[in-house]
Amino acid sequence: MTTWTKGPAIRDPLQARLILLLGLWLVAIAAMTLLSPYFWRVSTIPYLLQYVPVLGLLGLGQTLVILAGGPGIDLSVGSVVSLVGVAVGGLFTLGIDIWVACGFGVVLGAALGGVNGLLINVLRIPSLMATLATMFVFGGLALATTAGRPIGGFPPEFAWLGQGHTFGLPNAFVFVLLPVAVALHVMLTRTTIGRHIVACGNDDRAAHLSGLNVVRLRIALYALSGVLAALGSIISMSWFLAARPDAGRGMELLAVTIAVLGGTHIFGGTGGVPGTIAALLIVTTLQIGLQLANISAAWQLGLIGVLLIVSVSRLSVWRRAGGVKS
Amino acid sequence: MVFRMSGIVKRFGGLVALDDVNFEVSKGEVMALVGDNGAGKSTLIKTMSGAHAPDGGTIEMEGRLVQFRSPQEAWASGIATIYQELALAGKMTVVDNIFLGREIKKPVLGIPFLDRQAMRKRTAELLDQLDVHVPSVDSWVESMSGGQRQGIAIARALNMDARLIIMDEPTAALAVAEVRKVLEFIKRLRSEEKSVVLISHNIQDVFEVSDRISVMRHGRCIAVRETAKTTPQEIIGLITGAHEVRAAAS
Amino acid sequence: MASMGDTRPALRFVSPTASRELALIAAIIIVSVIFASASPYFLTVNNLVQTMRAGLELAIISAGMTLVIIMGAIDVSVGGILAVSAIVIGKAYQAGLPVYIVTPAGLMVGTALGAFNGFITAKLKVPPIISTLGSMYIFSAIMFLVIGGAWISGLPGTLSPLINGWVGFVPAAALVIGAVYLLAWVVLRKLSFGSHIYAIGCDEHSARLVGINVDRTKIMTYALLGFLTGLAALLYVARLRNVEINIGTTIALEAIAATILGGTNIRGGVGSLLGTLLGVAFIRIMQNGLVLMGVSSLWETVIIGSLLIVVLTGDALRNRNNARAI
Numbered sequence: 001m002t003t004w005t006k007g008p009a010i011r012d013p014l015q016a017r018l019i020l021l022l023g024l025w026l027v028a029i030a031a032m033t034l035l036s037p038y039f040w041r042v043s044t045i046p047y048l049l050q051y052v053p054v055l056g057l058l059g060l061g062q063t064l065v066i067l068a069g070g071p072g073i074d075l076s077v078g079s080v081v082s083l084v085g086v087a088v089g090g091l092f093t094l095g096i097d098i099w100v101a102c103g104f105g106v107v108l109g110a111a112l113g114g115v116n117g118l119l120i121n122v123l124r125i126p127s128l129m130a131t132l133a134t135m136f137v138f139g140g141l142a143l144a145t146t147a148g149r150p151i152g153g154f155p156p157e158f159a160w161l162g163q164g165h166t167f168g169l170p171n172a173f174v175f176v177l178l179p180v181a182v183a184l185h186v187m188l189t190r191t192t193i194g195r196h197i198v199a200c201g202n203d204d205r206a207a208h209l210s211g212l213n214v215v216r217l218r219i220a221l222y223a224l225s226g227v228l229a230a231l232g233s234i235i236s237m238s239w240f241l242a243a244r245p246d247a248g249r250g251m252e253l254l255a256v257t258i259a260v261l262g263g264t265h266i267f268g269g270t271g272g273v274p275g276t277i278a279a280l281l282i283v284t285t286l287q288i289g290l291q292l293a294n295i296s297a298a299w300q301l302g303l304i305g306v307l308l309i310v311s312v313s314r315l316s317v318w319r320r321a322g323g324v325k326s
Numbered sequence: 327m328v329f330r331m332s333g334i335v336k337r338f339g340g341l342v343a344l345d346d347v348n349f350e351v352s353k354g355e356v357m358a359l360v361g362d363n364g365a366g367k368s369t370l371i372k373t374m375s376g377a378h379a380p381d382g383g384t385i386e387m388e389g390r391l392v393q394f395r396s397p398q399e400a401w402a403s404g405i406a407t408i409y410q411e412l413a414l415a416g417k418m419t420v421v422d423n424i425f426l427g428r429e430i431k432k433p434v435l436g437i438p439f440l441d442r443q444a445m446r447k448r449t450a451e452l453l454d455q456l457d458v459h460v461p462s463v464d465s466w467v468e469s470m471s472g473g474q475r476q477g478i479a480i481a482r483a484l485n486m487d488a489r490l491i492i493m494d495e496p497t498a499a500l501a502v503a504e505v506r507k508v509l510e511f512i513k514r515l516r517s518e519e520k521s522v523v524l525i526s527h528n529i530q531d532v533f534e535v536s537d538r539i540s541v542m543r544h545g546r547c548i549a550v551r552e553t554a555k556t557t558p559q560e561i562i563g564l565i566t567g568a569h570e571v572r573a574a575a576s
Numbered sequence: 577m578a579s580m581g582d583t584r585p586a587l588r589f590v591s592p593t594a595s596r597e598l599a600l601i602a603a604i605i606i607v608s609v610i611f612a613s614a615s616p617y618f619l620t621v622n623n624l625v626q627t628m629r630a631g632l633e634l635a636i637i638s639a640g641m642t643l644v645i646i647m648g649a650i651d652v653s654v655g656g657i658l659a660v661s662a663i664v665i666g667k668a669y670q671a672g673l674p675v676y677i678v679t680p681a682g683l684m685v686g687t688a689l690g691a692f693n694g695f696i697t698a699k700l701k702v703p704p705i706i707s708t709l710g711s712m713y714i715f716s717a718i719m720f721l722v723i724g725g726a727w728i729s730g731l732p733g734t735l736s737p738l739i740n741g742w743v744g745f746v747p748a749a750a751l752v753i754g755a756v757y758l759l760a761w762v763v764l765r766k767l768s769f770g771s772h773i774y775a776i777g778c779d780e781h782s783a784r785l786v787g788i789n790v791d792r793t794k795i796m797t798y799a800l801l802g803f804l805t806g807l808a809a810l811l812y813v814a815r816l817r818n819v820e821i822n823i824g825t826t827i828a829l830e831a832i833a834a835t836i837l838g839g840t841n842i843r844g845g846v847g848s849l850l851g852t853l854l855g856v857a858f859i860r861i862m863q864n865g866l867v868l869m870g871v872s873s874l875w876e877t878v879i880i881g882s883l884l885i886v887v888l889t890g891d892a893l894r895n896r897n898n899a900r901a902i
Contacts, residue, residue, distance in 0.1 A: 073705070119885065123892040128650070128705060129842045130888060132829060136881025144874040253709055266703045302717020308710035313700035377785060398787035413782035415775045417592075417845040426775055427787040429768040439766050466592075482786075 014272060017263040021278035028282050032289025051288065053172040054081075054232040056280050058255035059262070060184055061225030063276045065127075066259055067188075068218050069201035069268025070120065075131040077255055079139035080112050080229040081236065081248030086142045088234065089151030089243030098158050106230045112138060113226020117219030135252065142245040151243040162238030172235045180228070185273035197221070201268025257304060258283055261311045282307075328353045328388055328521045329374075329405075329490050335382035336369055343369040344380070345545040351490065354519040356512060358532040358553070361542030362565055367525050368410075370542065371492050374523070375407035376400030388489070398427070406488035410495045412479045416468030420460055421449045423467050424482045452481040457507060473504035480511060491515060492523045497531055509535050529558045541565055593848035596839030596887075600854040604861060611865030618868050629739055629749045629815070631860035633658070633808040634830055635853065636753070639760040640801030641831040642852045646764070647797050648777035648844030649697060649704040652828045654805050656715025657689045661809035663719055666728040666819035675734040683806040689715060690802015694795030712828075728819045735814035752811070753853070756804065761849050763800070773797055777844025833880055834859055837887055 058077050065072045084105045091101035112134070119130040164171040188194035199207040200214050208214050229248070237243050262279035264271025283304055290300045329351045336344035344366050351357045361367050372378045374385075376394030385392050387403050394400045400407070414423050425445050431438035449463050458477030460470060467475060476496060483491050493512070497505040512535045515522050526532050532539060533553060541549045541564040549564050562568075591597075611618040637654055644651050665682040673681075689711075696707040741748040764770035772793045775783040784790050813819060836842055837858065838851025863876050 119888070123889055124895075125885075125888040125892050126842050129836060129884070132832065133881045133884035133888060136829070136833070136877045136884065138881075140874060140877030140879075140881060144872055144878055147872060148874060253712075256706075256709065260706055266706060296720050298717045298720035301713040305710040305713025305717070308713070309696055309700070309702055309707060312702045312706050312710075313696070375785075376787075396787070396789075397785055398789065401787045407785075409785055411782070413779075413785040415778035415782060415845070417778050418771075418774055422771060422774070426771065426783070429771055431768060438768065440768060440771065 014263050014270060014275065018274050018278060021262065021275060021282060025278060025282045025285060028285045028289070032285060032293070035289060035295070036293035049170050049173045051284050052280060053170070053177040054236050055251065055254055055258065055284065056177045056277065057180065057228040057232040057235075058251055059258040059276050059280055060181060060273065061228035062252075062255040062259040063262065063264050063271055063273065064184070064188075064197065064221045065218075065225050066256075066264050066266060067201050067268055067271045068197050068221050069204055070127055070218065071267045072120070072218065072221075073127045073131060073256065073266075074113075074116060074222060074225045075128065075252045075256075076112070076116060076135040076138055077225060077229045078248030078251040078253075079135045079137075079142065080109055080226055081233040081251060082142035082245055083112065083138045084109050084230040084233040085237050085243040085247050086146055086151065086245050088237065089154075090145070092154065093151060098155060102234050105234060106227055109226040109228075109230025109233070110223045111226070113223040113229070114219060116226070117222030120222065121215045121218045139246075139249070146245045148245060150245065152241065154237065154241045154243075156241075158238055159241055160238070162235050162240070172238070176231060176235060180231070181273055181277060188272060193217075198269060201265075201270070203269075254283065254304075257308050261308055263311075266312070328355075330386045331370075331374070331383065332386075333383035334370070334373060334380045334385075336373060336378060336380050343545055344373065347383070347542075347545070347547045349540060349547055351521045351523055353489075353521055354516055355538065356516050356522045356524060356536045358536035358539045359523055359525045359542065360527075360529075360532060360539060360561065360565055365542040365565075366545040367542055368494065369545075371407065371494055371523065371525060374400070375405060375492060401427070401486060401488075404487075404489040405492065406483035406486040406490070407492040408479045408483050408494065408496060410498065412475055414467050414475055414479060417466055419465060420453075420463045420467060420470075420478055421445050423478055424449050424452065424485055426482070428486065448485065449481070452484055453477065456481055456484070456511060472499045473501060473507075476500060476504065476508065480508070488520070490521045490523065492525075494525045495527065496524070497526065497528060505531070529561060532561075533558060543567060591848070592846055593839035593851050597848060597851050597854060600838065600851060600858060604854065604858050607858075607861060607865060611861070611868060615865075615868040618865060623864065623868075625747050625749070627860050627864040628747065628753070630864075631856055632739060632749055632753065632815070633812050634827060634834065634860065635856045636756050636804050636808040636811070637801070637827060638831040638834045638852045638856050639756050639849060640804035641828075642835045642838070642840055642847055642849055643760060643764060643773060643797050644801050645832070645835050645840050645842065646777045646844055646847035647773045647794065648780060649794065649798070650832065650842075651690075651693060651704070651708045651798065651801055652832075653689075653693060653708040653712035653715055654801065654828045654831060655826065656712045656719065657686055657802055657805040658809050658812070658827060659719045660689060660715050660722065661686045661806045662813055662819050663722050663728070665809055665813050666731055667722065669731045669813070670728055675732070679735070679810060682810045683803055686806020686809060687799050687803040690805065691795055691799040693802070694798030697798065698791040698794040723819075729817065731813055731817045731819070733814050733817055735810055739811055739815050756807070757849055757853055760804075764847075764849065769793065769796065774845060777846075779845075830859060830880075833884055836884060841891070842888075 058081070061077060062074055065074045087108050088101045088105040091104060092098050116131055116134055119125045119134070120127045161171055161176070166174055188197065196207070196212050196217060199210070199212060200217060204214050233247065236247050258279040259271070259276055260266060261282070262271070262275030262277070264276065286303060287300050291297070331347060331349040334344050334347040334349070335342070347366070347370060349370065359367050359370065369378065373380050376397040376399050379395065385394070387405070392403055394403070397407070415426065418426070421442070430441045430444045430448070432441040432444075433439070446463055453460065453463070456477055458474060458481065460474055460478075467478060470478070480496070496508050500508065509531060512522055512524065516537075524532070524536060536553050539551050539553055539556065539561055540547055541551075541561065543565065551561065608618070617623055637658070641651065641654070661682050664685045665678055668678040668681055693708055693711050696702050696711065697704050700707070702710075737748060738752055739749050743751060764773065772783065772788045775786070775788055776790055776793060780790060834855035835847070835852045836855075838848055838853070838855035840847035840851065859880060862879060863873060866876055867873055
């Protein structure tokens with residue numbers, strides 16, 4: 001075990017982690033460039049950023065849920081993406097205007113997230129199990145009601161969100177992910193609610209005794225996670241111009257991965273938007289780079305798995321040695 | 327000397343919890359360990375019981391130098407610890423708890439099977455010895471009162487056949503009658519030539535059962551007194567450092 | 577805390593999970609009646625035995641999962657362990673190795689992967705959900721590494737008598753399941769190892785203080801789950817004669833669902849192997865019955881998820897008086 005010399009050492013482990021992650025991202029870019037000549041050539045940043053929004057939204061939602069402690073986790077986000085997509089697609093085929101249907105989709109996302117929130121915070125069902133069960137239910141509903149078939153026929157102008165570009169950057173990034181990320185970051189770091197969230201994650205007993213309504217806050221965060229998943233679903237549909245009932249499959253695991261890789265401590269209290277975004281960039285870079293280099297998806301996942309484990313084990317060592325909380 | 331710690335140092339990051347502590351217990355002696363919160367009492371006994379490894383200093387048990395790398399090694403050397411939080415598994419039975427980590431086994435074809443019958447019998451004996459009454463040795467510990475659980479924790483330590491028994495605030499959460507039982511038990515241990523280290527905030531209890539008192543303050547063992555030759559006032563003065571103030575003032 | 581705990585001493589004296597086991601038996605009877613009335617084929621010996629054979633892998637894995645969950649941990653990577661083991665077994669058969677070499681090899685692979693999970697969780701102090709998430713990614717990478725491209729088929733069914741055979745009036749598959757659960761039961765209730773598993777699930781900190789070698793117990797329990805998964809892989813290959821496995825979390829989630837349905841507490845410390853077996857039976861009977869009724873099997877996840885929620889809610893409501901006030 002490392003011994004730390006006296007002195008400032010690590011003032012803010014979250015900041016140190018962010019620097020580490022950005023460094024890692026540069027290493028990833030360098031590695032991918034070496035692996036494939038196409039990597040640099042494909043106007044990379046905009047290309048990269050196209051894949052980023054959906055996972056990014058899910059990851060941000062996950063970050064908040066985990067941050068507020070409990071311990072909190074939301075394994076149902078992938079299924080929410082699928083179910084909202086199916087609902088929106090269904091409404092559209094019934095003749096409702098696509099954007100109105102999307103609005104309804106967002107509300108549905110909030111409701112589904114709210115269900116999670118209630119199960120976990122009012123009924124006190126452990127978050128892992130509760131969201132596992134809702135993952136089954138939501139995902140199953142999406143598949144069962146569509147018999148596994150995607151819903152298509154969306155109007156071409158709907159593709160604007162997922163496929164369009166403004167100032168050379170993808171619309172989904174500019175108009176959805178970026179504002180959401182900025183808003184959440186501001187909320188977490190500069191508003192009272194943000195402080196409350198961190199307090200809940202650190203010690204919910206103390207927070208409760210200080211007058212914070214922990215239950216209401218956590219329910220709201222689960223609902224928010226559902227809303228973000230719904231937004232992700234809409235972007236995904238806009239990209240594919242179809243609502244696939246398994247659109248979100250597997251995304252929950254990646255979302256948790258980037259949240260945890262980004263420095264969010266699994267028991268809450270530590271974490272933030274910048275770290276999650278940095279982790280998001282790393283993961284996406286690796287995925288795209290390896291894909292361009294024709295390396296199978298399995299290797300990407302394997303690498304991500306190693307990163308995940310290493311990042312969490314190092315975090316424990318840091319926490320013990322530094323004894324500092326952000 | 328049954329047990330001796332010399333020059334023990336323990337640091338946590340930049341904080342020095344134990345600063346060159348010397349501590350010893352004789353055979354068949356009840357040594358009280360007193361001190362204010364943060365003085366280092368809990369850290370010291372955790373080092374004694376193998377939960378912490380000291381950063382410096384030596385530990386001797388019955389004249390031999392020992393090094394505990396885990397609580398299990400301390401148990402093996404004959405040191406039984408009853409923690410303040412009792413360390414009982416709520417959803418397990420009385421029998422299971424008493425034998426946790428030291429289960430009686432009966433080898434069948436080379437596989438060590440649990441000998442539940444022997445354990446239940448021994449449990450009944452132990453509880454009888456301690457005058458602890460439980461509805462059933464097969465009921466879950468979490469449904470029992472504070473006094474019963476303390477009794478079970480003590481029974482577990484007794485079961486270890488230990489030579490040194492450490493008790494961390496055993497009477498803190500107990501009713502008056504239950505406190506009596508614990509104090510009687512400590513006296514009985516002494517009569518059986520076992521050594522006891524007793525941490526307590528309750529000066530009355532300390533003066534009733536202990537032979538000597540070690541006072542800790544700011545991570546140091548600042549004084550050792552024979553109980554018969556000191557007074558509660560002197561001890562409290564040592565704990566709070568009043569004598570330092572008086573010395574400085576004069 | 578001087579609470580008197582559960583106020584139904586009589587039933588609790590028998591077993592803390594007895595009520596759940598009875599409820600599951602009732603549930604199985606009820607759905608069986610429904611299915612039998614909807615389809616004459618349901619109650620035939622042929623159908624029931626086939627269903628049991630289809631549930632063989634899930635049953636075996638769930639037994640191991642029960643032990644892991646009682647210990648307070650979880651393992652979502654069993655799908656990966658199953659896949660890697662199966663592929664190694666397939667390759668071994670392909671290379672012409674005889675069954676008495678392939679069998680221990682398969683078991684060893686499973687055990688090793690399980691021990692890997694245990695190591696990361698215990699020694700690197702990574703929370704089980706993260707460690708097994710990461711290891712699942714890693715195992716999927718290993719799977720692609722070993723498989724080298726094409727799925728393997730045409731494998732020998734040397735072990736298939738264990739599945740398809742009969743011993744008198746009893747199907748061999750039933751004996752296999754019985755043997756596995758008996759083994760798990762002996763380990764859990766008759767060995768000190770089992771006592772330690774319960775203790776760690778109850779209160780890991782206290783278990784450590786009492787001198788239990790928590791790390792070693794964790795590694796061994798995960799390794800046992802891996803071993804059982806290896807066994808399941810052997811039987812899988814024998815049954816299907818090929819290795820077309822879709823790696824995924826499905827079997828892990830089904831195993832977890834069966835375990836929780838069966839009365840094991842997700843927080844650990846309490847569990848029931850009989851309950852798990854009943855849970856597996858229930859899940860597979862549901863699957864079978866729905867198919868026979870012509871209901872799309874896609875509804876199965878919805879039903880299982882909903883049941884999980886009902887069960888978890890029931891547990892939560894029952895524990896209300898013991899819960900911390902927040």
